[in-house]
Amino acid sequence: MSCQPFNFKGTEGAVSLICWFERTESIFSCSNCIEDCKVKFANDTLTEEALSWWNSFAQLIGIYEAYKIPWSEFKKLLIKKYCPRTEVKKMEDEFYNLTVKGNDIKTYVRRFQELAVLCPTKVPNPEKLIEVFIGRLPRSIKGNVTASKPQTLEEAITIT
Structure with missing residues (x-):
């Protein structure tokens, strides 16, 4: 099974965001990703608009604090941002x-x-x-x- 990540640009719409969540969580599962690493890993799959949003968000609170956000909270932030x-x-x-x-x-x-x-x-x-x-x-x-x-x-x- 491939554990390659899928990118999220932030322009694909709500259903694509959910598909990205599902694919990312599947990778978490097959790679035994621990909770403390999930946001950091997911951040590496953000591109374009989504990456710009993350960088702005992380800059406000600090990258190390941003990486400490639980995966469930990170998902809520993305839904709030990319699901008008x-x-x-x-x-x-x-x-x-x-x-x-x-x-x-x-x-x-x-x-x-x-x-x-x-x-x-x-x-x-x-x-x-x-x-x-x-x-x-x-x-x-x-x-x-x-x-x-x-x-x-x-x-x-x-x-x-």
């Missing part, structure tokens, strides 16, 4: 109204996962996230998934 409120509002509306179109479960699952990351305030906890995911499934599938009592979103997706 108007775009987030549209995504929240989409998330609120997201349902399976026809029998296209695969598209529903992918978009649900993207929007769950981009709209974390729409579901207050993992249990509610599972409930929302299952609640929007077609009736023919919903019963089987509910009866299986999934404990995680990934488990609910696998059952689906």
Whole structure:
């Protein structure tokens, strides 16, 4: 498996940011990256506008302090910067109204996962996230998934 990083420019949009998060976290996992090194590693994959933003941010608090930011906080900073409120509002509306179109479960699952990351305030906890995911499934599938009592979103997706 390749552990090559993927770059983020800051101009690709919200969904690309989420894809960058996922690819970066996959690299963290396969390389056993410790928490203290995650922001530093991720910073090395920023280019163009995103790198300029990071340099300005780090200059204000100092590079060593900037590298100490937990990965979860770093992600929140990037979402705040590269997901404008108007775009987030549209995504929240989409998330609120997201349902399976026809029998296209695969598209529903992918978009649900993207929007769950981009709209974390729409579901207050993992249990509610599972409930929302299952609640929007077609009736023919919903019963089987509910009866299986999934404990995680990934488990609910696998059952689906």
